[in-house]
Each structure stands twice: as structure tokens, then as C-alpha cells.
Amino acid sequence: MKTDLPEKFAILQRDKETYAIKTNTPGGFVNPEQLRRLAEVVEKYGIQVVKMTSAQRMALIGLPEDKLDEVSADLGDMGGAATGLCVHYVKICPGATYCKRGQQNSIALGLKMDKMFQGVNLPKKFKMGISGCQNDCSEVCIKDAGLIGTPKGWNVMLGGNGGAAPRFAVRLAEAVTSEDEALKLVERIISWFKNKERACRIGKIVGEIGLEDLRKEIL
Ligand code: SF4
16 A cells, blocks of 8 residues: 655655655745746646645645656755655745844744754654744744744744644743744754654643743753
8 A cells, every 4th residue: 555755755645646746945935947947847747736835835746656756856956845754844934024024034044944954853743933923924833843033032932733633832932032042942842852752743742741841841
């Protein structure tokens, strides 16, 4: 029986026969050269459906297994979007670079986060987000970890998820003014979760421990 193939960055589709590959487009940014290459790949392999995802990627749907490696190779720097038991992505809002409500630069820091953490192996899938203000358009409140900008700095969040047992993230630290410090805290959250070696979303553990003890363990 066929299954997902995370080592090929591929998800088995409903027909239990074909796969989808997602573009590795951190923050949803693409340039004209990438768009042209994407169109070439879609035409070359006769891909019938291209769908934008909530992870700011594009899913190329309906690929046969024997074409997965070729498609990934042809996607070039857009190939290799992490999936499976690891950090999948960082959802990034326009932040203070473009959005009139932005209070922190979510794009610059979010792209750094993606570079540092995407693909890091963990006991369970792990989704991240960063929002430039408390409107939280990147939905950090339902991400495993992330940052929310405020006029005073970054709030560091963890333990949110959607799904059948949805949870809101809790605020581990607030008003972190240094980007390096915010990144270090995210790194600590990821190592802490990795060391737990439990095959559940981080939010379940957060719910069991309680915020006070969680701060003692991570900060
Ligand atoms: S979270 Fe704030 S900064 Fe980001 S897009 Fe939404 S309103 Fe703008």
C-alpha cells in the first residue's frame, strides 16, 4: 500500500496512487524567474492542478511516483519543501515592511527562522508562524511555535495547533526586543520539544505542564 513519501517531499493523494509536491517558497515569496520555471514544470509534466496552500506554498497535485525526483530537481530552489516529522514552514505576514498596521519586521525575521529551522527533525510535525502585529494574520495562536510583534518587541508563543483537538498557543515570553534573542528562544522551544521524544504535538505537552513550569524548563 502506498504512503506519504516525506523523503521525496511528497504527499499521497486521495486516489491512493498519485502524489502532491509543494513548492518551497518561504513566506510565499516568488520572483518572475521562479514563476516562469514553475509554469515550465507544470506544462512539462502535464500537472492538472496547482493549488495555493495555507502554508504559503503551491501544491502540484497528481504526480506519478516515478516523476517525483525529476519534478523536485526541475523546481530547483523551489524544490524540497519539508514535510513529515519535522518543522514544516514558517507562515509570514507582510509586517512592518508593507502593512500599515505592522509593528515589527516579520518578513526579515521570518525568513531567518525558515532558514534556521525548516526541516529540523522532530517527534511530530511542527508548524510555525510570525506576525508583525497582534492582529496575528499568520495565526501564530494556532501554530506550534512562533512570534507576534507588538510595539514593545516580540511575544514568543508556543503550543498552538488546529486539527481535531485544537489549542491556542501560550505566551512564553513577551516584549523581546532583540531578534537574536527571539530566535534563541524559538531554538530553545524546538530543542525542548525534541528532547521530550514524545510523538504528539507540542501543545499537548504544554497543556500538561502548565505555563509556570514550562517557563522554568525552557527559559
Ligand atoms: S498581522 Fe498585523 S502586520 Fe501582519 S499583516 Fe496582519 S495586520 Fe499587518
